[in-house]
Amino acid sequence: MPELSRLLQSMMHKPSPIRQIMKMASQKNIVNMGLDPEEVISYGGGWVGHHAPEEFREAYREIGESREAFHDSGKYSPTLGFPECRQAIAAMERELFGVELEEDNIIVGQSSTQLTHDVLVTVANPGDAILLLDPTYANYMGQIDMALAGSRLLKMPVLDPDTWEYIPEPQDTLDGFVELVEKERPRLVIVPSPDNPSSQVMPQEMVAAMMEVCRERDMLMVIDHAYKTQVFGERPDYFSWSPNDYPHLVTIHSNSKWCRGLGRRLGWIEAHPHIVDGMERTQQCSILCPDTLHQMAMTAYLERSLADGSLRDYIEKSRRAYHRAAQVTVTEIRHHLDMPHLTPQGGLYTLMKVGEDGDAFVKRVLQNTGVLFIPGRGFGDTLAQGVRISYGPHVENTEVIREGFERVAAYLG
Ligand SMILES: Cc1ncc(COP(=O)(O)O)c(C=O)c1O
Structure with a gap:
């Protein structure tokens, strides 16, 4: 067999932990475990289950x-x-969202996944340190390895693994951030908000203080807004920051989650024109250009639905549906399991502390109940005893959420 590149050879030894568990939950494996695939209830899916707007389909x-x-x-x-x-x-x-920006602040790409790769290549150098939250979106680690050879991954803990509180002491978290920045000089920090896997919205004071540090140190703050339309409470001010006022800010956006466009791949970056220019050069080499069909349909839909108010209504309706699904999930956890968990502030997930190794818990619960959780470890060390629970795919059928927890509770006694 021909040899793979050295990069890939090393990456093959570190496969994505989420892919691993999804393989474990594959049809074949489920049958091998003696379970009926039809009966499996999955809290594993990192996707949305609501329907795209009819007017979008019409476009x-x-x-x-x-x-x-x-x-x-x-x-x-x-x-x-x-x-x-x-x-x-x-x-x-x-x-x-009240973001003041123009066409020259935007570059459209294939997805936030591709754009994240291209942002890394555009603004950072091989060997640079990159700062991530712990826990954080599991794909970033591999993406950084791939885009920036020899880079160093720095982790900033934002969840207390004992008390299961998210940023319990903001000043301590901030002091930790400043200390890391001064010592390791990262090129950029990536902050998903709302976050995957915690579904927390990074507080305004944290983001404002981190942004100021980034400005002073000529570091970039990359906010991943994949779940921007799914915020359950009041949106912090930084959701409306203009990239013209904050040249060290890059925000990543996607059609995947707001309009169930996961497979109709389209994303975009909002940034200062200087960064957009750089991204254009990168994108010429990575994808040449974004998809035309999706841009045409989206442009027609956005123009009409902004004019007649239906976009605002659609987003509000879906936001409420996810909030309801989050409430059902949390209520079921409290009622049936009473394990420490986070109350989602947006997005599609919650995190639950299971009081034992997360991988072992997921395996035995799947084998004995046919219910699938995602082990937390792939998102960071803080989640060694945690699991991610996704209500996103069940938003239009929250009964399933109840049934899963009933089964798990019956097994765990
Ligand atoms: C935080 C975060 N960013 C990016 C993505 C991927 O988005 P896209 O479909 O636009 O590539 C996901 C998918 O789950 C995500 O959770």
């Missing part, structure tokens, strides 16, 4: 039905994305 239909529009959707897009698409995104961000 795709119109393109499909018109010979010329379909022909157009087969052409290359500019590397930055179509100007009208970038303008429509800017209008959405201004109207829904």
Whole structure:
């Protein structure tokens, strides 16, 4: 067999922990365990289960039905994305979130996953230190290894593994951040908000103080806003910060979660034009240009739904549905298991402390109940005794959430 690159050879030894567990829950493995795949209840899925807006589907239909529009959707897009698409995104961000920005603050890409890779390549150098929260989104670790050879991963704990409190002492967390920055000089920090896996929204004071440190040290703050529309309480001010006022801020956005566009891959970056220019050069090499069909449909949908108010209604309705699903999940945990857990402030997840090794707990619960949790360790050491529970896929059928916890409670006694 031909040899893989040295990078890949080393990465093959560190496969994504989430992929590993999803393999364990594969149809074949479930059958091997003597379980009926039809009966498995999964809290594993990191995706949304609500439907895309009908008007969005209509926009795709119109393109499909018109010979010329379909022909157009087969052409290359500019590397930055179509100007009208970038303008429509800017209008959405201004109207829904109060972000003051223009077309030149935006580059459209294939997804936040691809854009995260390209941001790393654009603003950091091989060997740089990169600062992550602990716990954090499990894919960043591999993405950093891949984009920046020899980089150093720094972790900033934000969950107390004993008390299961998220940032219990903000000043201590901030002091820890400053200490790490001074000692290790990271090039950037990545903050998902709302977060995966904790579903917490990073508080305004933390982000403001970290941003100031980034400005002083010429460091970048990358906020991953994959779940921006799914915030259950009041949104902190930084959700409306303009990249023109904060040149050290890069925000990453995606169609995956707000409009169930997970498979209709499209994302974008909001940043100072200086960074957008750099990203254009990177993207010429990585994907050449973003998808045309998705940009066309999204532009048509955003223009119409912003004008008639239906976008705001759709987002509000979905936000409430996820909040309800989060409440059902938390209520069931309290009622049936009474284990320490976080109350979601947004997003699709909660974290539960199981009081034993998370991997072992997930395996025995799956084998004995057919209920799948995700072990916490892949998200960081703070979650060695934790599991991630996702209510996202069950948002339109919260009964399933109840049933799963009943089964687990019956098994654990
Ligand atoms: C925090 C976070 N960022 C990015 C992604 C991936 O998003 P995309 O589908 O836009 O690549 C996910 C997916 O679960 C996520 O949780």
